[in-house]
Amino acid sequence: MRSYSYINSAKSILEQYNGEIPLAVWLKSYFAANKKYGSKDRKQIAHLCYSYYRLGHAFKHHSIEERLLLGVFLSSQNPVFVLQELRPEWNEQIQRSPKEKLELVQTSDELNKIFPWQQQLSSDIEVDAFATSFLIQPDVYLRIRPGKKSLVEQQLSNAQIPYQLKGENCIAVESGVKLEDVIAIDKDVVIQDYSSQQVLTNLQNHLITKQKFTAWDCCAASGGKSILLKDTYPNAELTATDIRESILINLRSRFRQAGITQFNSYVADVSSNGFKSATSFDVVLCDAPCSGSGTWSRTPEQLYFFEEEKIHYYSDLQKRIALNASKAVKRGGYFVYITCSVFKEENEAVVDFLQEKSGLQLLNSTYHRGYQQKADTLFSAVFQLR
Numbered sequence: 001m002r003s004y005s006y007i008n009s010a011k012s013i014l015e016q017y018n019g020e021i022p023l024a025v026w027l028k029s030y031f032a033a034n035k036k037y038g039s040k041d042r043k044q045i046a047h048l049c050y051s052y053y054r055l056g057h058a059f060k061h062h063s064i065e066e067r068l069l070l071g072v073f074l075s076s077q078n079p080v081f082v083l084q085e086l087r088p089e090w091n092e093q094i095q096r097s098p099k100e101k102l103e104l105v106q107t108s109d110e111l112n113k114i115f116p117w118q119q120q121l122s123s124d125i126e127v128d129a130f131a132t133s134f135l136i137q138p139d140v141y142l143r144i145r146p147g148k149k150s151l152v153e154q155q156l157s158n159a160q161i162p163y164q165l166k167g168e169n170c171i172a173v174e175s176g177v178k179l180e181d182v183i184a185i186d187k188d189v190v191i192q193d194y195s196s197q198q199v200l201t202n203l204q205n206h207l208i209t210k211q212k213f214t215a216w217d218c219c220a221a222s223g224g225k226s227i228l229l230k231d232t233y234p235n236a237e238l239t240a241t242d243i244r245e246s247i248l249i250n251l252r253s254r255f256r257q258a259g260i261t262q263f264n265s266y267v268a269d270v271s272s273n274g275f276k277s278a279t280s281f282d283v284v285l286c287d288a289p290c291s292g293s294g295t296w297s298r299t300p301e302q303l304y305f306f307e308e309e310k311i312h313y314y315s316d317l318q319k320r321i322a323l324n325a326s327k328a329v330k331r332g333g334y335f336v337y338i339t340c341s342v343f344k345e346e347n348e349a350v351v352d353f354l355q356e357k358s359g360l361q362l363l364n365s366t367y368h369r370g371y372q373q374k375a376d377t378l379f380s381a382v383f384q385l386r
Ligand SMILES: C[S@@+](CC[C@H](N)C(=O)[O-])C[C@H]1O[C@@H](n2cnc3c(N)ncnc32)[C@H](O)[C@@H]1O
Pocket: 218, 219, 220, 221, 222, 223, 224, 225, 226, 241, 242, 243, 244, 247, 268, 269, 270, 271, 272, 287, 288, 289, 290, 321
């Protein structure tokens, strides 16, 4: 295919896609229905589409074609086929940093427009660095499970997969690497973002124990934080709940792989009026549903399609879930509130609300800032019921 065909195919996709389902899922079924694209074509076209959304709300007055070229220039680090033909002078500058490249092409301050919700952004997040991070594809991270480090390093080396150790038990690999055939996922490693791996460090500063204690992961999804908790505190007696049975089926299957056999899991809508847990726990984890704004460089289509009103929707839901869940904390026990959002209304405002309404005392709160290291940004706050 020629460059202009790639541009036209990407343009046609962008005109049809409306952001309702993840772009990766949408593209998969689009390419399955359009067999004429070979694997190289699919890669080029997908890269163009993702690059378009990486611009967020910048360059909105440009045509789709021009935005596709700008997007692919600003968010690629290696020469790109379409630029070779259509903007060879940009390909020569491709290895410059996104900020330098923006200076080459911008007519006004477009960096400020990539992420337009600066009023809602937490003051702990550096605006320019955060906006620039959308132009960079984050890495994929593996958390090595206890006792598996040398095995995992050996397996990656044997398969000649380049990797980088980031701290004791974290490995970064480039996105797109096929890992399933090389490593036992969930048994030996968990695919988990770098910042996501850090969210229990504040709890670990307060709760240092090898003893048994009870823990409830009240928004467990498929159990990423639950497995982290069990690896950190092997004697934790875990209960995992979620509003969706379908995701708990995934959790049970992952737990099987992970060798976690003793646990409770059931469906619970923790936001509902009058919800009350029948049991109380030493530790409650509340990894609440959120805008996901700290993870949008993985899913830049969400940056493009996000509607500001959603921030209030999530904040309200988070307050209801967190307050209901906080009532299940035993005296002396801990409550950990987590989101992958960068909006203060979803984080600092929920912490203030909990301090006012729940009787919990805030011990610490942190942004786990991944935006300058090709990772997600998460927020965590640890409370205690004294
Ligand atoms: C951010 S995800 C949790 C991710 C998970 N802890 C992990 O590490 O993989 C939030 C989860 O909250 C669940 N959820 C949404 N509303 C809920 C509610 N009212 N009660 C309980 N869970 C809810 C969602 O189904 C979703 O799985």
